[in-house]
Amino acid sequence: MTANQYPKVLQNILNEKAAGEIFEVIDKGKVLSSSTYIASALRACLDRYKPDMVIVMTGINDISEFAPYGNIPLEETTALKTYKLVKILWGLLTTQRRLYSDSDGRETAIKKSIERTNTFLNPEQFKKQEKIFKEAIEKNPGDSKSLAMLGLLYLRMYPENKFPLATEMFKKAGDIGVDGILGNITYSRLGQFYLDSQQDFAMAEKMFKKAIQIRGKTVWTAGPYFRLGSMYMKQGKFAQAEAILKEGISRDPLNDRLYTKLVACYQQQGEPKMAQWYHCRAERLSDNYYKISLFNNYRSIAQLTAAKGVKLICMNYPMKSIEPLKKMMQSQKNVYFIDNEEVFKNAVANASYEAYFIDNFGGEFGHCTARGNILMAENIANVILNQVLPNQDKPFLPAERIKQATGRQDTNS
Numbered sequence: 154m155t156a157n158q159y160p161k162v163l164q165n166i167l168n169e170k171a172a173g174e175i176f177e178v179i180d181k182g183k184v185l186s187s188s189t190y191i192a193s194a195l196r197a198c199l200d201r202y203k204p205d206m207v208i209v210m211t212g213i214n215d216i217s218e219f220a221p222y223g224n225i226p227l228e229e230t231t232a233l234k235t236y237k238l239v240k241i242l243w244g245l246l247t248t249q250r251r252l253y254s255d256s257d258g259r260e261t262a263i264k265k266s267i268e269r270t271n272t273f274l275n276p277e278q279f280k281k282q283e284k285i286f287k288e289a290i291e292k293n294p295g296d297s298k299s300l301a302m303l304g305l306l307y308l309r310m311y312p313e314n315k316f317p318l319a320t321e322m323f324k325k326a327g328d329i330g331v332d333g334i335l336g337n338i339t340y341s342r343l344g345q346f347y348l349d350s351q352q353d354f355a356m357a358e359k360m361f362k363k364a365i366q367i368r369g370k371t372v373w374t375a376g377p378y379f380r381l382g383s384m385y386m387k388q389g390k391f392a393q394a395e396a397i398l399k400e401g402i403s404r405d406p407l408n409d410r411l412y413t414k415l416v417a418c419y420q421q422q423g424e425p426k427m428a429q430w431y432h433c434r435a436e437r438l439s440d441n442y443y444k445i446s447l448f449n450n451y452r453s454i455a456q457l458t459a460a461k462g463v464k465l466i467c468m469n470y471p472m473k474s475i476e477p478l479k480k481m482m483q484s485q486k487n488v489y490f491i492d493n494e495e496v497f498k499n500a501v502a503n504a505s506y507e508a509y510f511i512d513n514f515g516g517e518f519g520h521c522t523a524r525g526n527i528l529m530a531e532n533i534a535n536v537i538l539n540q541v542l543p544n545q546d547k548p549f550l551p552a553e554r555i556k557q558a559t560g561r562q563d564t565n566s
Contacts, residue, residue, distance in 0.1 A: 158182070158521060162530040171538060179204065185308065187214045188450035195454055199461050206464035206541060208491075208533065209454060213470060213515055216376070217446035219407045222480050282306050300326035301335040308342070320346050327360070332367055340364035341377045348384055357384055375401055375408040382414055383514070391422050409438040413516025432517070439477045448481050455485040464489065464541055471497040471509070471529065472518040491536045493529060500528055 164178035179202050183190065188211040195207070286303040290296055304322030307315040323339050323346070331339050344360030347353040361384070364377035378401025385394035395418055401411045412435035419428035451467070458465040467482060468491040469475045475492040482488050497518070500509055509525035510518060521529060 159526040159530045159533070162526050163533055166530055166534045167537065170534065171542075174542070185214055186211070187216070188212055188447050188454075189215070190309070192450040192453045192457075195457055199457065199463060204463060206466055206537070207454075207458055208466045208468060209451075210468040210470060211450075212444065212447045213410075215444050215446050215450075217444040219442040220445050220448075221442055222440075222477075279306070295329055297326040297329040297331040297339075298335050300329070301331050301339045304342070305338065320350075327363075336367045337364050337374065337377065340367075341380060344377065344384075345380060348380075354384065354388060375405040375411055378404070379410055379414055382411075382418070386414075386418055386421065391418055394418050407438060407442055409435045410516055412438065414513075415516075417513045417516055435516075436474070439474065443477060443481055451478075451481055452485070455482065455488060459485075459487065466491060466533075466536065466541065468533065469493055470515060470518055471521070471525065472501075489536060489541050491533055493532060496528060496532050497525075500525075 160178045160180035160182070164176055167174070167176040167178070179198075181194070181198055191209065191211050198204075199207075283303070283306060286299045286306065289299040290303065293299075300322045304319045304326065307319035307322060319342070323342050326335070326339050327343050330336075340360045340363040344357045344364065347360060348357035358381065361377045361381035365381070378397055382394045382398040382401070385391070385397065395415065398411050398415045398418065402408070402415075405411065412431050415431045416428045416435065419425075419431065455465055464487070465485075466489045467478055469478055471493045474494050475490050479490060482490075497509065506513075507522075509522055509528065510520065511522055512519035514520065
């Protein structure tokens with residue numbers, strides 16, 4: 154989410170306000186990245202750039218099971234162990250006959266392999282995985298699962314611009330027919346392609362509905378409901394959006410993104426009471442449940458930065474509470490937190506949502522406008538200069554710039 158957004162603004166603010174310090178902000182944000190990717194790529198980044206601090210904001214793209222906060226383990230879970238992607242993918246292919254005849258075993262193995270496509274791959278690792286899937290497809294051109302997995306591999310190779318190849322693989326897999334977890338992902342991605350690249354609402358709707366029709370509940374269940382609901386909202390079809398989002402909630406009742414998208418749906422219809430009701434439901438979910446993958450990956454990030462002597466700054470998304478993140482990191486020491494909830498809610502209340510966000514992909518928030526990026530960068534700089542580096546000769550007080558960005562009057566004046 155940070156790619157080419159607030160980091161450059163942050164660098165300028167820090168160098169303007171810091172006394173005797175020169176800052177370089179290295180932007181390693183990546184489109185569609187999950188916390189798994191960030192955690193797996195971090196070691197290489199630390200070794201290469203040797204930073205003094207790391208700022209992390211992640212989780213929106215995580216597809217994971219949920220667990221109640223009361224079950225947070227004090228020690229790391231086995232999910233923190235690192236597995237080599239090449240071995241898992243190779244195992245999937247070499248035991249293909251067994252996996253494809255045993256539904257439960259097949260889905261479990263495929264799920265693990267999909268999760269590993271979220272990890273960081275260097276060029277050599279990528280070529281190995283590409284070769285494995287291409288060889289499988291060459292042997293059996295009708296192997297829709299290998300086509301879909303190759304599409305996922307290409308999808309993760311941003312910024313190498315392999316999206317066209319990913320779409321080509323998903324189209325081939327979809328034409329042949331693919332079910333289960335991979336079917337859910339394949340048709341969801343095709344729907345997003347027709348929506349974003351071709352503005353073909355009819356084909357997008359068809360693909361999203363195909364994904365929805367795949368039976369069974371997995372951690373990928375909510376995706377097509379969320380995307381189809383978002384598309385209906387763009388078209389002004391709020392009744393259809395409301396219906397499909399509620400259907401998604403009935404299948405995946407712990408997915409807070411469906412609730413927050415409903416909040417946006419009711420807000421756009423001018424129904425504040427319903428918006429508030431679903432907002433409260435979403436808040437209760439985030440207060441009581443956490444994504445297992447996010448928990449494990451944040452713990453892994455904290456361990457790695459601590460071992461390297463690097464300060465860790467954890468940040469929530471705009472409009473979202475910082476408390477769930479603090480709960481996940483409660484046993485970690487020397488972690489700093491940046492709260493983007495109040496500053497953005499005040500800004501939106503004093504101006505408009507559109508002044509700070511270009512969309513609502515996150516439900517109650519979206520990708521920032523230039524004005525939103527300035528506000529976020531100011532908020533981060535405030536924490537860095539006043540908390541992380543407290544020995545500045547002159548504390549950084551961003552009230553004037555935040556006032557300019559939000560149109561808010563100083564409450565003490």
